[in-house]
Amino acid sequence: MTVTSGRSALAVTAVRKAYGDHVVLDGIDLDIPTGSVFALLGPNGAGKTTLVQILSTLIRADAGEMRVAGHDVVREPDAVRAAIGVTGQFSAVDNFLTGEENLLLMADLLRLPRPQRRRRVAELLRRFDLVGAARNPAATYSGGMRRRLDLAMTLVGRPRVIFLDEPTTGLDPRSRRTMWEIIRELVANDGVTIFLTTQYLEEADQLANRIAVLHRGRLVAQGTAAELKRQVGGGHITLRFADARGYHHAARTLDVVSRDDEARTLRIASQGDVRSVRELLDRLDRAQLTVDELQVRAPDLDDVFFALTGNPVTEQEQAR
Numbered sequence: 583m584t585v586t587s588g589r590s591a592l593a594v595t596a597v598r599k600a601y602g603d604h605v606v607l608d609g610i611d612l613d614i615p616t617g618s619v620f621a622l623l624g625p626n627g628a629g630k631t632t633l634v635q636i637l638s639t640l641i642r643a644d645a646g647e648m649r650v651a652g653h654d655v656v657r658e659p660d661a662v663r664a665a666i667g668v669t670g671q672f673s674a675v676d677n678f679l680t681g682e683e684n685l686l687l688m689a690d691l692l693r694l695p696r697p698q699r700r701r702r703v704a705e706l707l708r709r710f711d712l713v714g715a716a717r718n719p720a721a722t723y724s725g726g727m728r729r730r731l732d733l734a735m736t737l738v739g740r741p742r743v744i745f746l747d748e749p750t751t752g753l754d755p756r757s758r759r760t761m762w763e764i765i766r767e768l769v770a771n772d773g774v775t776i777f778l779t780t781q782y783l784e785e786a787d788q789l790a791n792r793i794a795v796l797h798r799g800r801l802v803a804q805g806t807a808a809e810l811k812r813q814v815g816g817g818h819i820t821l822r823f824a825d826a827r828g829y830h831h832a833a834r835t836l837d838v839v840s841r842d843d844e845a846r847t848l849r850i851a852s853q854g855d856v857r858s859v860r861e862l863l864d865r866l867d868r869a870q871l872t873v874d875e876l877q878v879r880a881p882d883l884d885d886v887f888f889a890l891t892g893n894p895v896t897e898q899e900q901a902r
């Protein structure tokens with residue numbers, strides 16, 4: 583792949599990064615078209631943040647060629663910085679300042695022309711539903727409000743490429759959906775390119791035009807959510823157990839993709855056809871296990887992840 587495509591917001595070839603003996607990124611190639619959402623998917627510790635830090639000029643790669651918004655990351659870091667916005671797990675929000683003050687501070691730092699500053703800040707407060715809380719210290723904000731403020735601060739400088747490093751980690755489902763809406767609007771209205779990292783398969787499914795799966799320093803698959811699902815084929819069966827004994831016995835003996843101990847549900851890899859469902863039911867009967875509920879589903883990204891890496895996401899997180 584070359585690194586010259588005019589339509590690419592990000593073009594990356596053979597990026598490598600190691601910390602001592604630990605190879606974190608082992609030859610990453612990416613080409614992300616302008617105006618699209620790209621999701622880099624991987625469990626904790628996969629190297630997602632490291633790649634974002636390299637592409638946003640915060641740390642140096644050991645090798646590789648990278649262009650972001652048309653600029654070379656190593657040779658033109660200032661031009662890259664001027665074209666990008668980054669919101670990460672460690673937010674830029676100052677707790678002692680109000681939401682409005684945080685935004686004004688950002689406008690000052692970016693040297694926005696004076697008459698524009700208040701106008702831009704007011705517009706962002708409106709857009710991110712922060713008008714009511716604008717005069718309150720950011721310390722009093724909920725997790726969702728803080729993420730919105732953080733993203734609003736990133737937008738003060740009108741970046742063309744936005745890195746969102748795990749934008750919804752730790753948010754409740756409602757705040758997560760609000761963030762998704764905001765991200766969709768950003769792409770539709772502002773034509774920005776979004777580079778998103780996430781551990782949530784559903785998030786990548788909801789937002790991304792293209793998804794890449796990072797596993798042990800390499801991109802093990804790339805494509806649209808539909809392409810990745812097709813690549814895996816099959817699907818899964820979800821079983822909910824009536825009692826804890828049956829649940830734990832089944833968890834030990836079946837080919838489990840993922841599990842939810844609280845809800846006593848197991849996800850089993852399966853083609854989902856009548857024969858494989860019958861075989862599974864026979865097996866459960868023989869073991870005298872009572873199932874409360876059974877659902878047959880088409881493949882989702884959880885199945886993709888399992889097929890590509892041999893592990894469910896949750897197990898990889900636990901194995902860290």
Ligand SMILES: Nc1ncnc2c1ncn2[C@@H]1O[C@H](COP(=O)(O)OP(=O)(O)OP(=O)(O)O)[C@@H](O)[C@H]1O
Pocket residue numbers: 601606624625626627628629630631632633781
């Ligand atoms: N400065 C550093 N020195 C040594 N090792 C590091 C350093 N920064 C990151 N690592 C290691 O590199 C690996 C990748 O870390 P990284 O933070 O990029 O992963 P991640 O996919 O973003 O994970 P998370 O979802 O937890 O943020 C981890 O094993 C981490 O311990």
